Amino acid sequence: MRVLVIGAGPAGARCAVRLAERLPGALVTLAGAEAALPYDRVALSRLLAGAATIEGLITHPLAMLRSLGIRYRPATPIAAIDRAAGEAVTARGERLPYDRLVLASGSTAIRLPLPGADLPGVVLYRDMEDVRLMLRAAQRGGHAVVIGGGLLGLEAAVGLAHRGMTVTIVHAVGWPMERQLDPAAGALLTRRLGMRGIRFAMPASTVAVEGEAAARAVRLSDGALIPAELVVMAVGIRPNVALAREAGLPIGRAVTVDDAMRSADPAIYAIGECAEHGGRCIGLVAPALEQAEVAARAITGEAAAWAPRADAAALKVSGTAVWSAGEIADDGAECITLRDEAEERYRRLLLRDGRLVGAVLYGDTADAGFYLDLITSRRSVAGFRAALAFGPAFVREAA
Ligand SMILES: Cc1cc2nc3c(=O)[nH]c(=O)nc-3n(C[C@H](O)[C@H](O)[C@H](O)COP(=O)(O)OP(=O)(O)OC[C@H]3O[C@@H](n4cnc5c(N)ncnc54)[C@H](O)[C@@H]3O)c2cc1C
Missing domain, CATH: 3.50.50.60 (FAD/NAD(P)-binding domain)
Structure with a gap:
């Protein structure tokens, strides 16, 4: 089987690796527009803040890709998909045949349409x-x-x-x-x-x-x-869907996919920020990687389905711990807050129908996993509500 993955960001690279591992005889090609080896985009902020090096960001060294038999094609933007022929066409006009195609083209940052927005600097x-x-x-x-x-x-x-x-x-x-x-x-x-x-x-x-x-x-x-x-x-992102649109695939904000990350064309999958599942697009790396795993399993013939979970995000490099997950607006929700001005610690939990639906942690994020589990599992917190804001140690004591 020939599988072509378009986009060598986190989702594309992960999917290519899983495909190569699962399909030893297959020809897996990973074509990316960027010149670099696949790298950790999330860690760019560490690079900018002097806390990481360019080499340290590389997630898939060439030797690793080669040992898996993946053909890595950097600086190879794909310009078109010819679905009838089962081929993708590079910007230089080369035709790359596929049996399965994975779109992992991510997003582009938005440039505000302001006077002077194109000036150097x-x-x-x-x-x-x-x-x-x-x-x-x-x-x-x-x-x-x-x-x-x-x-x-x-x-x-x-x-x-x-x-x-x-x-x-x-x-x-x-x-x-x-x-x-x-x-x-x-x-x-x-x-x-x-x-x-x-x-x-x-x-x-x-x-x-x-x-x-x-x-x-x-x-x-x-x-x-x-x-x-x-x-x-830094005003937002727009999914890269031009290729899919021109190839006639259904698009909402991004490429519409089913639970197996398959588009309307059964030979074409879309994962990561260029995919739209259940009317929603993702903007975080963890779900993008999960989708990559699901698509790889589906392509190799296994039953696989992706289900969204609560979004969780942490601010990096700021010198202070900041984390949040789930709902933020408190319209109609019950709100528990814990605040220690002197220590700069703050915790705000949102509850609906006796369940945790959102959490903001500032200053101390050690309990983030505990709150994320509660939000994801939709477990009732009624039995330990009074201890909830103090974290898992107190909840265990109250239980
Ligand atoms: C500075 C920064 C910090 C971030 N921090 C966090 C964080 O803390 N937590 C978090 O969860 N997320 C964070 N994100 C978001 C995270 O990086 C993305 O969610 C993730 O990279 C999405 O992965 P992806 O593979 O879907 O898309 P992308 O990472 O956008 O990769 C897509 C790749 O496809 C390539 N491509 C596009 N079109 C073509 C084409 N036609 N042909 C070939 N290649 C093409 C692109 O050049 C790109 O390399 C951050 C993003 C940035 C920029």
């Missing part, structure tokens, strides 16, 4: 090349503006501040990481990052990037100008 935050551009800019020092105060924006800001830049985050909402944190946890995080020299303009929106390279600035909607030799846009 305005970068996105998605891949190794983006980090190289940021590191080069940081060497020259000066001011950086990060547009977007979500998880990625904060990690970019921390990295650039660590590299000596004066950093301002412009964020449209009144507190950072609003999709993962409630306002109280957001306020603690704002204060903590402020102590590291990171400034915030929020709620605020950017209307333009202006000026010559030496006097570049970001203009906000209230007219304020923030100097910015470097502008990082």
Whole structure:
């Protein structure tokens, strides 16, 4: 069997490895647009913050791919899929035949359509090349503006501040990481990052990037100008679905797949951020890897099904532990909070119908696994509710 995996990000690389392990006689090709060997995208923030090296990010060295018999084709963007012929066509016009095709093309970072958004010095935050551009800019020092105060924006800001830049985050909402944190946890995080020299303009929106390279600035909607030799846009992602769309596959926000990660064409699978399952797209690496395992099993003829779980995310490199999972908005939910100002510890749990549906942990995230299990299993917490906020040790005592 010839299997072609398009995209050598975490999902594509994992799927290729599992296929090669399960189908020893098969011809598995992994074609990626990036020039690098498959690497840990999540760890780019550690690279930017000086806590990892480029070599340390590589997850699949060439020797490993070769020993599995995987044909790795870096710098090979696929330009089209010819479903009738069962071939993918590279940007250079080479035709790669397949019996099964796995789309693992991930997402692209969104560039805001603002005046000046294409000027040199305005970068996105998605891949190794983006980090190289940021590191080069940081060497020259000066001011950086990060547009977007979500998880990625904060990690970019921390990295650039660590590299000596004066950093301002412009964020449209009144507190950072609003999709993962409630306002109280957001306020603690704002204060903590402020102590590291990171400034915030929020709620605020950017209307333009202006000026010559030496006097570049970001203009906000209230007219304020923030100097910015470097502008990082971290405002969201868009699934890479052009290939699938042009090949006539059904697309929602991403490629529509069933529980086995199969598209409407039984020969074509989609996994990771370019897939849409049950009307939802994922934006985290753990479910992307699970989907890769499921697709590999399905392709090798095993019954396999992917089921979504609660999203959990942790902020890295900020010097403070921040984690959240499940629901964040407290509309109609019961809320238990535990707060220790002096120790900068905060815990907020959301309950519905006697079950934990969301948790935010700030300052101490040691119990994250415990709360994630409760959210995922939908177990009743009625029997130990009074001890719940204090963590598993107290829950065991109360039980
Ligand atoms: C800086 C940063 C920090 C992150 N931190 C976290 C975190 O802490 N926790 C977490 O869960 N997630 C995090 N994420 C998100 C996580 O990286 C993604 O969810 C994960 O990478 C998705 O994997 P994927 O394989 O689906 O897609 P991608 O990683 O986007 O990989 C897709 C690959 O396909 C390639 N490609 C695209 N089109 C083509 C084509 N036509 N031909 C060939 N190749 C193509 C792309 O170049 C890319 O290499 C972070 C992301 C970034 C950028």
